[in-house]
Amino acid sequence: MKTLLTNVRLIDPEAQTDAPGWLLIDDAIIGATGPTGPAEPTADNVIDCGGKCLAPGIVDIGVKVCEPGERHKESYRSAGLAAAAGGITTMITRPDTLPAIDTPEVLEFVRRRANEAAPVNVLPMAALTKGREGREMTEIGFLLDAGAVGFTDCDRVISDTKVFSRALTYARSLGALVIAHVQEPILSLGASATSGKFASLRGLAAVTPMAERMALDRDIALLEMTGARYHADQITTARALPALERAKRNGLDITAGTSIHHLTLNELDLSDYRTFFKVKPPLRSEDDRFATVDAVRSGLIDIISSMHTPQDEESKRLPFDEAASGAVALETLLPAALRLYHADHLSLPQLFRALALNPAKRLGLSSGRLDPGAPADLVLFDPDKPFVLDRFKLLSKSKNTPFDGARMQGKVLATFVGGEKVFG
Amino acid sequence: MSFPHRHLLGIEPLAPADISTLLDLSDKYVDLNRSARKHTETLAGLTQINMFFENSTRTQASFELAGQRLGADVMNMAMQASSIKKGETLIDTALTLNAMHPDLLVVRHPDSGAVDLLSQKVNCAVLNAGDGRHEHPTQALLDALTIRRAKGRLHRLSIAICGDIAHSRVARSNILLLGKMENRIRLVGPPTLMPARIGEFGVEVYEDMREGLKDVDVVMMLRLQRERMDGGFIPSEREYFHRFGLDTEKLSYAKEDAIVMHPGPMNRGVEIDGEIADDINRSVIQEQVEMGVAVRMATMDILARNLREARVREREVMA
Numbered sequence: 001m002k003t004l005l006t007n008v009r010l011i012d013p014e015a016q017t018d019a020p021g022w023l024l025i026d027d028a029i030i031g032a033t034g035p036t037g038p039a040e041p042t043a044d045n046v047i048d049c050g051g052k053c054l055a056p057g058i059v060d061i062g063v064k065v066c067e068p069g070e071r072h073k074e075s076y077r078s079a080g081l082a083a084a085a086g087g088i089t090t091m092i093t094r095p096d097t098l099p100a101i102d103t104p105e106v107l108e109f110v111r112r113r114a115n116e117a118a119p120v121n122v123l124p125m126a127a128l129t130k131g132r133e134g135r136e137m138t139e140i141g142f143l144l145d146a147g148a149v150g151f152t153d154c155d156r157v158i159s160d161t162k163v164f165s166r167a168l169t170y171a172r173s174l175g176a177l178v179i180a181h182v183q184e185p186i187l188s189l190g191a192s193a194t195s196g197k198f199a200s201l202r203g204l205a206a207v208t209p210m211a212e213r214m215a216l217d218r219d220i221a222l223l224e225m226t227g228a229r230y231h232a233d234q235i236t237t238a239r240a241l242p243a244l245e246r247a248k249r250n251g252l253d254i255t256a257g258t259s260i261h262h263l264t265l266n267e268l269d270l271s272d273y274r275t276f277f278k279v280k281p282p283l284r285s286e287d288d289r290f291a292t293v294d295a296v297r298s299g300l301i302d303i304i305s306s307m308h309t310p311q312d313e314e315s316k317r318l319p320f321d322e323a324a325s326g327a328v329a330l331e332t333l334l335p336a337a338l339r340l341y342h343a344d345h346l347s348l349p350q351l352f353r354a355l356a357l358n359p360a361k362r363l364g365l366s367s368g369r370l371d372p373g374a375p376a377d378l379v380l381f382d383p384d385k386p387f388v389l390d391r392f393k394l395l396s397k398s399k400n401t402p403f404d405g406a407r408m409q410g411k412v413l414a415t416f417v418g419g420e421k422v423f424g
Numbered sequence: 425m426s427f428p429h430r431h432l433l434g435i436e437p438l439a440p441a442d443i444s445t446l447l448d449l450s451d452k453y454v455d456l457n458r459s460a461r462k463h464t465e466t467l468a469g470l471t472q473i474n475m476f477f478e479n480s481t482r483t484q485a486s487f488e489l490a491g492q493r494l495g496a497d498v499m500n501m502a503m504q505a506s507s508i509k510k511g512e513t514l515i516d517t518a519l520t521l522n523a524m525h526p527d528l529l530v531v532r533h534p535d536s537g538a539v540d541l542l543s544q545k546v547n548c549a550v551l552n553a554g555d556g557r558h559e560h561p562t563q564a565l566l567d568a569l570t571i572r573r574a575k576g577r578l579h580r581l582s583i584a585i586c587g588d589i590a591h592s593r594v595a596r597s598n599i600l601l602l603g604k605m606e607n608r609i610r611l612v613g614p615p616t617l618m619p620a621r622i623g624e625f626g627v628e629v630y631e632d633m634r635e636g637l638k639d640v641d642v643v644m645m646l647r648l649q650r651e652r653m654d655g656g657f658i659p660s661e662r663e664y665f666h667r668f669g670l671d672t673e674k675l676s677y678a679k680e681d682a683i684v685m686h687p688g689p690m691n692r693g694v695e696i697d698g699e700i701a702d703d704i705n706r707s708v709i710q711e712q713v714e715m716g717v718a719v720r721m722a723t724m725d726i727l728a729r730n731l732r733e734a735r736v737r738e739r740e741v742m743a
Contacts, residue, residue, distance in 0.1 A: 195620040195621075196621050197620070197621040197622075197624040197625070199620065200619035200620050200621060202536060202537065203536035203537075203555075203556050203558030203559070203593060203596060204536050204537070204557075206620065208620070272540070273537030273540055273541060313513075314513055317513040317515040317516070318513055319514060319535030319537055319541060320535065320536065320537045320538075321535050321536065321537075321556070322535055
């Protein structure tokens with residue numbers, strides 16, 4: 001069956017263009033695209049999209065779904081629905097569950113659950129070390145065979161450099177991608193804010209922004225030793241950027257991501273001690289935020305992620321230093337990212353390069369682009385539609401969003417996965 | 425007399441006029457406390473609950489006495505022993521407590537911001553008796569009252585705050601209050617005990633006691649917590665006393681009539697020499713304790729007035 005989406009603004013992150021056109025969905029794949037004009041193809045089904053934006057669906061690296069272990073916080077069903085509503089067509093899930101996803105058997109369970117329950121693509125990552133304890137590496141080979149697309153201990157940094165260098169060496173031999181959290185673990189222990197005037201005034205346990213650069217510097221040295229494929233999950237400070245730039249220039253196989261929260265919020269948002277703003281790493285200064293946005297624009301930072309981390313009310317209704325960190329973001333990723341577009345910091349093609357094309361490329365997926373033959377994973381959205389976010393209307397089971405009550409602009413109108421409409 | 429605040433959560437939201445209002449009323453309570461019959465019925469019928477999530481003898485006793493002298497029904501809850509250990513969230517604790525209809529809630533908590541969080545969930549006036557490293561507003565007010573009475577003014581004074589600034593809520597509240605009243609503030613201590621970017625608070629930072637104390641009117645010493653003395657922040661107790669402990673020699677750099685303050689409890693021989701602490705011509709440490717009761721009476725009096733007015737307005741709106 002062929003469906004023609006006509007009268008759209010095609011956001012093409014590969015060509016870096018934003019132009020009126022049409023897109024033909026041929027069953028599960030993109031059949032063809034073209035500029036608006038007389039030569040539009042015929043189809044079984046023609047949808048006039050009213051000039052709204054059509055872009056490749058978002059590929060979100062680092063989504064926490066709380067199965068197994070804490071299904072009351074988020075299940076594959078609820079996360080999948082939230083992702084569809086947020087224009088995310090592929091969730092790359094994290095292994096920091098209870099227990100951790102560190103054996104092929106648990107991975108198998110997760111894949112089965114995900115396929116049954118989620119309307120979007122789900123590709124799991126596995127832990128790099130057993131129980132994410134930083135001592136012994138997992139069965140990287142078996143886990144790759146079972147479908148793991150990346151290996152990460154999530155927010156736990158492997159502080160034993162010998163363990164980490166061996167894991168990187170072993171992963172390199174299998175071509176596996178290792179994703180690391182870059183925070184010097186001892187310095188950042190217990191910190192819930194970035195040190196500076198503001199954290200001093202509020203009396204919060206704080207960590208120097210330099211902790212990020214220290215960890216990145218160590219990992220870059222290990223990459224020079226091992227040649228592994230490596231992705232830094234979140235780069236959020238100005239001081240880490242020169243090291244990243246040098247590592248890329250020297251030809252290391254390194255990419256970097258950042259979170260939507262670090263691109264759109266800063267440390268001043270902690271002023272009321274609202275624990276929904278407690279994330280890992282902690283929110284940074286406005287200077288750091290600006291530098292991070294710049295790095296996404298230049299392409300130095302490759303990927304924007306939601307770092308979706310559901311937390312129940314119990315773990316957030318506590319004093320700031322004691323509360324759990326993390327924020328839900330599947331449904332707010334796109335509207336928050338559009339703040340950067342409306343503020344003229346990033347164009348829509350630049351945004352979708354970081355939201356869809358680059359993460360797909362890094363994981364070797366054929367999605368994330370508008371090429372004929374690519375999967376018809378698409379998001380149709382109105383970038384201008386204003387709304388006020390009500391956290392209780394989110395589809396995620398957990399409602400811990402920092403954007404509660406925030407004015408936002410941009411709504412997803414429809415989401416297609418493999419040519420099927422899963423939202424809208 | 426106007427004091428446009430429902431709670432006393434910190435010095436930060438107060439205007440200089442608010443501070444003066446509180447101190448003026450405190451002066452009256454000092455007189456009352458020195459009289460033969462130190463009791464009023466100002467808070468008669470109101471319930472004051474002291475919730476201390478952290479051990480405290482002095483502050484809790486001071487708040488308790490203040491409440492009793494004003495005629496309130498005072499209840500103490502030792503929270504470190506009860507529900508928190510059972511895993512109840514702070515907000516649940518607040519809601520439970522709120523159902524008992526307290527009028528004044530005095531809270532001390534080991535976490536910064538915890539008292540703010542509580543205050544959002546209850547229908548009474550909340551007084552911060554110290555939250556983490558954030559604020560301890562009544563301590564700053566009693567220090568201000570002590571200074572004002574000793575020096576005859578609370579502006580254009582040169583004041584040195586010495587010791588562990590990084591972990592001190594007393595220091596933060598004092599920096600804010602004394603800054604708002606337009607004094608010159610110096611912070612003196614080892615750099616490991618200074619908060620990050622403290623220079624941006626409009627203070628001068630010194631790492632040498634003699635330079636820091638030069639010509640100051642007030643020397644405010646802070647307590648060094650035992651757990652900070654283990655080599656993590658300073659090498660040893662004796663090296664700290666040698667470099668930063670207040671003794672007669674170092675004090676001689678301050679003005680001749682400089683007063684010495686300490687929020688207590690003191691570590692004689694660690695941050696302060698016993699001789700100075702007990703010198704009635706220099707040390708106002710006992711006065712600070714006395715002012716504490718008066719300041720707490722004044723604060724509770726004013727917050728109770730606001731509470732009563734708010735409740736009358738609420739009833740009018742309902743009617």
